[in-house]
Amino acid sequence: MTAISQPVIQLERVTVDYLGGASERPALDQISLELAKGSWTAVIGNNGSGKSTLSKVMAGLSPISEGRLIVAQGHSVHMVLQNPETQILGETIDEEMHLSMRDTQDRTLAERESNMLRLLNEVGLSLPPDAPVKSLSGGQKQLLNMACCLAAGADVILFDEATSMLDPNSREAVLEATAKLQRSGHTIVWVTHRMEELCFVQRVLLLDQGRIAFDGTCEQFFYGKGLSDEPSPCERFGFEPPYVVQVARALHRLGHELPVRPLFPQQLSQAVVSLCR
Numbered sequence: 001m002t003a004i005s006q007p008v009i010q011l012e013r014v015t016v017d018y019l020g021g022a023s024e025r026p027a028l029d030q031i032s033l034e035l036a037k038g039s040w041t042a043v044i045g046n047n048g049s050g051k052s053t054l055s056k057v058m059a060g061l062s063p064i065s066e067g068r069l070i071v072a073q074g075h076s077v078h079m080v081l082q083n084p085e086t087q088i089l090g091e092t093i094d095e096e097m098h099l100s101m102r103d104t105q106d107r108t109l110a111e112r113e114s115n116m117l118r119l120l121n122e123v124g125l126s127l128p129p130d131a132p133v134k135s136l137s138g139g140q141k142q143l144l145n146m147a148c149c150l151a152a153g154a155d156v157i158l159f160d161e162a163t164s165m166l167d168p169n170s171r172e173a174v175l176e177a178t179a180k181l182q183r184s185g186h187t188i189v190w191v192t193h194r195m196e197e198l199c200f201v202q203r204v205l206l207l208d209q210g211r212i213a214f215d216g217t218c219e220q221f222f223y224g225k226g227l228s229d230e231p232s233p234c235e236r237f238g239f240e241p242p243y244v245v246q247v248a249r250a251l252h253r254l255g256h257e258l259p260v261r262p263l264f265p266q267q268l269s270q271a272v273v274s275l276c277r
């Protein structure tokens with residue numbers, strides 16, 4: 001990847017070596033990277049490859065053994081964790097939101113209420129603010145966690161496997177809300193094991209034993225750089241690509257050259273229709 005003119009987050013040769021950790025190697029090993037403002041980056045890798053440690057480092061929640069983290073001035077980094085329950089303390093939506101809101105002394109009650117409703121609307125959580133948290137689905141709790149990040153002033157949000165405990169509809173709602181936040185200028189880091197979620201992001205970082213083993217676009221990850229039959233990075237590292245990509249690769253091997261490298265079912269169907277014309 002080329003240097004980014006104004007990175008929001010920069011890691012310079014960051015190593016994290018947990019004291020007393022079971023592994024002989026550091027959790028992160030000399031990682032250098034830059035995140036552009038308004039970008040959406042996925043972080044993937046096998047269990048124990050360092051994904052959670054990397055997101056905690058970026059959020060300033062993990063000590064660094066060597067190297068340094070630079071967060072550009074005026075930017076605020078927050079996290080949405082895997083288990084929707086983990087970071088909720090309030091008993092109702094509004095109680096949870098008020099716990100997260102910053103600068104509350106400066107606002108009148110009416111301003112705070114309207115700000116809260118605006119943020120809930122921004123993530124697509126349309127429930128009465130006095131709804132008890134325990135009545136919310138897992139997906140609604142993640143949307144609430146996202147709204148709380150916004151309430152706390154986050155412009156960089158790190159999702160650490162935030163959809164892994166959700167059903168397909170809830171996953172879609174969280175992905176849609178995240179895409180909307182990115183369109184409005186937020187910087188997103190998305191740790192995941194789900195290959196199909198990479199289709200939404202601009203940049204894929206693959207961690208392997210604490211090091212960056214791949215850094216490129218989703219298309220490059222699933223299809224490789226050219227049209228050759230060589231295994232793609234996704235295949236080389238032993239991940240199963242989404243079904244759409246598998247079909248497109250199979251068609252290519254059978255000699256049917258698609259005009260695009262599809263990521264979504266609609267793109268695949270359009271490409272197949274164009275082949276039949």
Ligand SMILES: Nc1ncnc2c1ncn2[C@@H]1O[C@H](COP(=O)(O)OP(=O)(O)OP(=O)(O)O)[C@@H](O)[C@H]1O
Pocket residue numbers: 018019020021022023026027045046047048049050051052053054
């Ligand atoms: N608090 C800790 N103390 C000691 N070792 C740790 C700690 N947290 C993580 N590790 C070790 O650091 C390495 C990277 O762990 P990390 O949780 O960052 O990986 P991961 O890619 O997020 O894994 P997973 O996909 O299972 O969540 C692993 O070897 C893990 O055992």
